[in-house]
Amino acid sequence: MGMQIAFFLFSLIAIVGAILVVTTKRLFHSALALVLSFVGVAGLYILLEAEFLAALQILIYVGAIAILILFAIMLTRHLMDPKARAFNEQWWVAALVAGFLFLVLMAMILRVPWPIKAAAVPENVIEGLGSSFVGEYLVPFEVASVLLMAALIGAIIIARER
């Protein structure tokens, strides 16, 4: 029972945060709501017994990406007049498309018999993750590090003053 309550609480935080992200007119507030939504998803990871991923979520999304977005908003802020329209003319089409997609996904999710296995999580998940990064997934791991390096250099070169 406690599990269900925690699930509802965290998913409420995640979804309310997400709705605030796309509906608030002031971009700064929606960035703060984005942090709320990320924290809710981190809570859901803890309920799924992926504590390592929850820690990563807080560190990378809340600690890095959200802060980066806040910086970008503050660097470009004086343009965003709070009285200006925050949404384009097709916002109702967008709402229709998103709502329809949700209905389709919901119908599929409730219809498909998912192959659920009631197995316990292995005790040494982090150890297993570490050894799969230098074993089975060595090449994707190295490619990801090259990608991060390229993104780092590319971001500096693109954003630099000429």
Added chain:
Amino acid sequence: MVPLSWYLLVAAALFCIGLYGVLARRNAIGILMGVELMLNAVNLNLVAFWRYVNPSDLSGLVFAIFVIAVAAAEAAVGLAIIISIYRNRDTVNVEEVDLMRG
């Protein structure tokens, strides 16, 4: 235990909300925030499937970590592009950035 489909429904809701943000926002940073929400929904799906379908195989978690790494790279480059556009054209409104319109 909470059924798997509840997690999938939450992830679907997050994905659709993010999609709405991407399609309806005029500010480029708002669009980027919608993309981040969608990536989060995908990650939630990956972790939920890992937990419920086969927890002894860690590939779901590994994939989620790669998605986080790619999201970090995407956010860094995307915001750099937005700042560069702001500097050159004095706007972050995607409706005014139509240099490549036919």
